[in-house]
Amino acid sequence: MTITSEEQLESLKRIGHVCAVARDAMAAALTPGITTQELDDIGRRILDQHGARSAPELTYDFPGATCISVNDEVAHGIPGPRVIAAGDLVNIDVSAELDGVFADTGASYLVPEGNPRLATLCRDGKRAMWEGIRAVKSGGQLADIGTAIGRFAKKNRYTLITNLASHGVGDSLHDEPGEIPTWPDRSERRRIADGLVFTVEPFLSLGGTLAEQKYADDQWTLAADGDAYTVQYEHTVVATRRGAVVVTAA
Template sequence: MTITTEEQLEKLKAIGRICALARDAMAAAMRPGMTTQELDEIGARLLAEHGAQSAPVVTYAFPGNTCISVNEEIAHGIPGDRVLLAGDLVNIDVSAVKDGVFADTGASFVIPPEKTQLTALCRDGKKAMWAGIRAVKSGAPLSDIGDAIGKFAKKGGYTLIRNLASHGVGDSLHDEPGEIATWPDRSERRRMNDGLVFTIEPFLSLGGRMADQKSDDDEWTLVSRPSAPCVQYEHTVVATPRGAMVITVAN
């Protein structure tokens, strides 16, 4: 999606806020002993209360309203009977559609009591996302995003998952301009046109480099290869001459 009217922007802001509210409500409700299905139901109720639909369900018939990935899972985890435990690393990814407009957001959390290494990884995963967001500006190369995130990751001694990318969003869940690397990519020649809507979502890891299918009987859930803790933080943004307009905020 490329924003060309105020009506488009208002619809995008509306669904972005709903996604953020669901993400934050789920994070606040997380506790040891609850299942990922129970956590998913909290997000589902909030989406429904605001007249939104789960984008993974609408687009891919995903078997859950949100994606919830725990510990060794790094993306697209299916909500179910897995019980959350103290110290678990949990990623919540919420994408939804309302009035024909899609938004997407995500964040990772450690259920207290937290482990120092994972707490630091979460802190720096969020910083990596913001390094990418600060590189957004209409007219600038899309490669600036991956370069900024890659510089941050290298300085901190982290790796980046290199087959899970940012993407366009708005008219659909996965919209043009297609995959946008959150790592340095010398082949990237595209630029951010004014009003372009897309996600910034690096996967920062303590050694992981690629995402792989968890098992033969689970076509959705992805794990890190090599196996290592990994976090994801994600916002939907709009490129403007002044920088990024962040859409997936709750206020």
């Protein structure tokens, strides 16, 4: 999607707000003893209350309203009977559609009392995302996003998952431009059009570089190579000449 009118922007902001409300409500309920299915039910209820539909279900027939990934799982975890325990690292990814417009957001959370190293990873994962967001400006290069994130990761001795990318969003869940690298990529030559809508979602890792299928009987859930713990933070943004407008903030 490329925003060309105030009406389009307001529609995007509406669904962005719904996704943010669902994400934050799920995060607030993230306590030991809750199941990932119960978390997903919270997200679904909020989407339903706003007349929104789960984008993964709508687009891919995903078996859940949201994606919930735990510990060494990186992305696309299926909600179910798994019970959350103290110290778990949990990623909540919410994407949805309202009135034909899609938005996408996600964040990782450490259930108290977690490993201090993982708490630092969460803090730095969020910082890496904001490094990428600050690099967004219409007329600039998409490669600037991955360059900024890569600089941060290298300075702080992290790795980045390089087969899970940011992407266009708005008219569909995975819109043009596709596969926006959140790591340094010299082959990326595309420029950022004014009004372009896309996600910024780096996967910052303690050693992982690729996401791989986790379970033989599950086509969805991904884990980092070496089972390296990894966090993901994601916002949907609109590129403007003054920088990025974030539509999935709380």
